């Protein structure tokens with residue numbers, strides 16, 4: 001209206017600016033803002049990563065990820081997933097911590113029918129038949145060298161030999177009841193090989209979520225703490241690369257993500273993922289526009305750690321910062337969000353403190 005009620009004393013009286021467009025009109029109230037909001041976040045978008053161990057029957061806190069535990073195999077896993085489901089999060093991705101004595105250079109534990117991973121999948125599907133169970137396909141949690149693939153004595157990560165083992169791993173996860181297998185290893189050609197292996201064994205309904213654009217990032221540190229899975233350089237007579245730069249993508253590269261996306265689509269991926277999340281929103285938007293496949297984004301352990309650290313110091317409003325991050329993933333074009341904040345963010349979305 002024309003009223004100047006409430007305008008502070010001394011404010012100049014001016015002729016209204018001749019503005020045909022005043023975007024602020026559409027921001028005037030929460031009701032109006034909610035009605036014109038372009039994207040929304042829901043617990044249905046979340047995939048919750050869970051760390052599992054069986055070194056004791058107690059959960060073990062992860063120092064660099066406050067609030068996140070390695071869950072003790074059994075009841076503690078069930079309780080955590082039941083809590084997630086009560087808030088509408090019905091998708092989880094399973095990460096087992098392998099005891100050192102089961103790790104080998106060729107990571108056979110990855111396809112042990114009775115391995116911790118396979119037992120966890122069975123436990124989850126027996127307890128919650130309609131839960132969507134995702135798995136990670138890569139050798140690093142089982143490999144004594146701490147790499148996603150098999151390392152030769154000369155320090156080369158062997159592509160095709162690794163693929164053979166990734167196929168066995170994916171099939172053993174499917175046999176255990178996995179709904180979606182997620183190759184995070186970045187070997188060339190693994191998506192197509194895994195698709196053929198699954199189909200050959202009759203698992204035509206098991207999906208593949210490919211880590212399509214997975215970067216060699218510094219933000220995976222806390223995850224490697226959680227699983228004790230970091231590369232282990234400096235072994236006698238063997239040259240173990242100290243990083244994953246010969247298979248994960250260079251953070252400087254954008255066009256290369258198109259190349260990876262085209263390959264994954266042609267090889268039969270069902271969902272494409274970008275990882276990490278917040279520093280890579282341009283790549284999320286790129287995949288959204290390059291392909292009709294659903295796009296997932298991984299809000300990784302280091303991103304979680306940064307938010308927690310700032311929140312603990314009172315430097316950020318955690319709830320607002322986290323929900324903003326989730327909204328921005330959706331705005332950039334992500335359908336699915338893998339996040340350690342899955343339960344907390346869902347509580348906030350439900351209006352809890």
Ligand code: PBG
Nearest residue numbers: 138148184219220223300301302
């Ligand atoms: C294993 C894997 C990693 C993550 C997911 N799967 C670690 C890595 O590639 O070194 C990282 C997840 C996170 O940081 O939250 N291949």
